[in-house]
Amino acid sequence: AQTVTQSQPEMSVQEAETVTLSCTYDTSESDYYLFWYKQPPSRQMILVIRQEAYKQQNATENRFSVNFQKAAKSFSLKISDSQLGDAAMYFCAYRSASEDKIIFGKGTRLHILP
Amino acid sequence: DTGVSQNPRHKITKRGQNVTFRCDPISEHNRLYWYRQTLGQGPEFLTYFQNEAQLEKSRLLSDRFSAERPKGSFSTLEIQRTEQGDSAMYLCASSPFPRAVPLGKPIYFGEGSWLTVV
Numbered sequence: 136a137q138t139v140t141q142s143q144p145e146m147s148v149q150e151a152e153t154v155t156l157s158c159t160y161d162t163s164e165s166d167y168y169l170f171w172y173k174q175p176p177s178r179q180m181i182l183v184i185r186q187e188a189y190k191q192q193n194a195t196e197n198r199f200s201v202n203f204q205k206a207a208k209s210f211s212l213k214i215s216d217s218q219l220g221d222a223a224m225y226f227c228a229y230r231s232a233s234e235d236k237i238i239f240g241k242g243t244r245l246h247i248l249p
Numbered sequence: 250d251t252g253v254s255q256n257p258r259h260k261i262t263k264r265g266q267n268v269t270f271r272c273d274p275i276s277e278h279n280r281l282y283w284y285r286q287t288l289g290q291g292p293e294f295l296t297y298f299q300n301e302a303q304l305e306k307s308r309l310l311s312d313r314f315s316a317e318r319p320k321g322s323f324s325t326l327e328i329q330r331t332e333q334g335d336s337a338m339y340l341c342a343s344s345p346f347p348r349a350v351p352l353g354k355p356i357y358f359g360e361g362s363w364l365t366v367v
């Protein structure tokens with residue numbers, strides 16, 4: 136069974152600085168998709184960034200980028216120029232190409248220090 | 250398009266009572282998912298529908314849980330004889346699934362329904 140591991144329960148970063156959230160996953164499949172979701176306090180979960188496993192190029196969305204290391208099964212999220220609005224729980228997630236459910240990690244709570 | 254809507258947003262119930270949550274997906278999204286999230290944990294998959302067909306159920310979905318999507322639009326999740334361990338947030342999500350689109354499409358979440366069993 137696939138698993139997603141986020142080893143950092145909480146992290147803090149100074150406003151305007153850069154922070155990297157770690158994620159590793161375990162799968163025997165070669166075709167899959169990886170996501171980072173953001174869940175602000177008492178608000179709904181929203182997609183931050185997505186990576187297709189067949190693409191070697193790392194995905195980027197404005198201040199958010201990933202470091203996808205397929206061989207190492209690692210999928211970290213880098214947030215540049217951190218803003219107060221980035222404070223949230225961040226979930227790393229995996230979706231097999233052959234199944235339709237998304238498997239989530241336990242999350243990393245990110246605090247932004249003013 | 251107003252997004253995925255869930256109600257009630259909060260429900261407090263006594264142990265042993267039945268509760269029902271409703272989810273209205275984004276219109277024209279034919280996939281609908283239910284997840285459960287407890288404090289400090291990531292969402293755990295419960296079940297999902299393709300239109301009105303329930304395609305997969307997690308082992309987490311005990312016999313006390315039942316989900317339906319009778320007309321392929323809104324869905325309900327009913328919990329019978331609630332237990333304190335059922336206290337959690339129940340998340341609904343939806344996604345489009347045209348055959349031409351790969352499964353890399355994200356799913357869109359509602360704001361969740363909080364259940365507290367006392």
